[in-house]
Each structure stands twice: as structure tokens, then as C-alpha cells.
Amino acid sequence: MIINIFIGQKCYNIVIKNADMEYLIIIPTYNERENIDNLLKKIFQIKKDIHILFVDGLSPDGTGEYIRDFSKKNKNILLITGRKKGLGEAYKKGFLYAKNKLHPKYIIQMDADLSHNPKYLKELIKESKDYDIVIGSRYVKGGSIPDDWGYIRKMNSKFGNDFTRFILKMPYKDCTSGFKLINSKVLDTNFVRKINSNGYLFQVEILYYFYKKNLKIKEIPINFTDRIKGKSKLSVNDILEYFTKINKIKNKYKDV
Ligand SMILES: Nc1nc2c(ncn2[C@@H]2O[C@H](COP(=O)(O)OP(=O)(O)O)[C@@H](O)[C@H]2O)c(=O)[nH]1
Ligand SMILES: [Mg+2]
Secondary structure, rough: OEEEEEEOOEEEEEEEEOOOOEEEEEEEEEEOOHHHHHHHHHHHHHHHOHHHEEOOOOOOOOOOHHHHHHHHHHEEEEEEEOOOOOHHHHHHHHHHHHHHHHHEEEEEEOOOOOOOOHHHHHHHHHHHHOOEEEOOOOOOOOEEEOOOOOOOHHHHHHHHHHHHHHHHHOOOOOOOOOEEEEHHHHHHHHHHHHHOOOOHHHHHHHHHHHHHOOEEEEEEEEEEEOOOOOOHHHOOOHHHHHHHHEEEEEEEEOOE
């Protein structure tokens, strides 16, 4: 909890460690206003006392203001904002805010568009007792991607994952999943500050670091569904970043 105390002209920010915060979901948002109602309803149906930190990129559709209204009524909903700089930058900001100010025991990464069905939170939370990282995985047995994805999209996702395993020699089936739980104690802030990939590669970079750290990692199956409302923000640049910078990640963490 953060309290602002004024003494004379000076404002002091006092951060009171929130002993109650166990699970914190971090959700980056950009023009996701239409999804917020449903998202919050479904998350709180699964776990009433969960905390959510939204990182909004000053969405022109008013997502930030919309969330702000919810956060006034429900202390478990938190919001930080700043200029849109990509998914990786939004997560870095959220991770650092969580580590420095909120101190949750577990952090969960999740999209706002309901592609990551909140019902899987139950399983992520259950496995958090035995694993440092729990990945909601589309490519383990029982998991899936949408049937109606076109050939190119399917190949891009599958080939991207095969390529990652080939280059980085990681054993995981879904290296680009954006739905995962991280035990907060393994998320080192020095590491977070140095992350320098932004799109799909952001997910690969953090997973590779966890892998090199020999952490306990588990994949659980999820059925990934396409967003119904709003538009995807990930771009051709993110795909290019993926294939051109993946080798740099290997070098960057060779001594971890
Ligand atoms: N704050 C912030 N959020 C972003 C940015 N880019 C994407 N997002 C959010 O990150 C999540 C994943 O992006 P999305 O467009 O669904 O990617 P896709 O699932 O790969 O199509 C969504 O909740 C987006 O609103 C950004 O630059 N800044
Ligand atoms: Mg999405």
C-alpha cells in the first residue's frame, strides 16, 4: 500500500509492505476497454482475493480511465500508466513496480483480451506450490491453438517455437506463451532492468533466463482462443525481432 503524507510543502510516499498480497496478475493493456468488464468478472469468479496490476499504455479508447474507476471501488485492482512502448516494456514496468512496491509472493502474466481463459488460473495457482514457473502451454498434450487459424499463422507460431528450441536448446513446448506464473522470489530486479526484447521474444528471453537458472518449470495445457473484441497489437516488427535477435539472447545469458 502507498500512502502520501504531506508535511509542510513536502510530500512523502510511504510504502507499506502488503503482507496480504499473494497472487498478483500483471496485465498490459492498449485499447482493451471492451474486454475489461468480462475479464474482471471472470478473474474474480475464480479467485475473489486475487490482485491485478494493469499497465496501460495511455490507450486512446479510454481503457486507463475505465480501469481507474474500477480501482476506486476495489482495492485489489491497481493501475499504472505510461506511453505505449511495446509489450516487453510494459511488463518490465509492471514487474519492477510489483517487486519494489507491492511484494506479491507470485506474479502471473496474462493478456487482457481473454485469449488466456481465467479458468486456468486455478491450475497455475495449484502448481505454484511445487514449481517456480508454471507456463500455460498451447503445445503440450491437452493444449490447443484455434482451429480456424490460417496456415501461415499456425506455421509462424509452431515454427517459431521449434526454432527457439533448436537455437536455445530449451525443452519447453511453448516458449512464447504470454500466460504464466512466476514465483516472485526468482524474478531478480537486476535481470528485469536488462531485458531488451519487446514482442514475442520477450517471453522467450525471460523463459531462457529461468531455464539457465535451473528453476523448476512446468507446462500445463491451455486452449488458447482468439480475441473476440479489439485488435492484436503485435506486429511484423515483433516477428522480425524474434528471428533476428534470438541468437543474441543465447550469448547474453551464456554465463548465467
Ligand atoms: N501497455 C501496453 N500494452 C500492450 C502493448 N502492446 C500490447 N499490449 C497488451 O498486451 C496484451 C497482448 O497483446 P495482443 O495484442 O493481444 O497480442 P497477441 O495476443 O499476440 O495478438 C494485450 O492485453 C494488449 O492490450 C503496449 O505497447 N503497451
Ligand atoms: Mg492477444
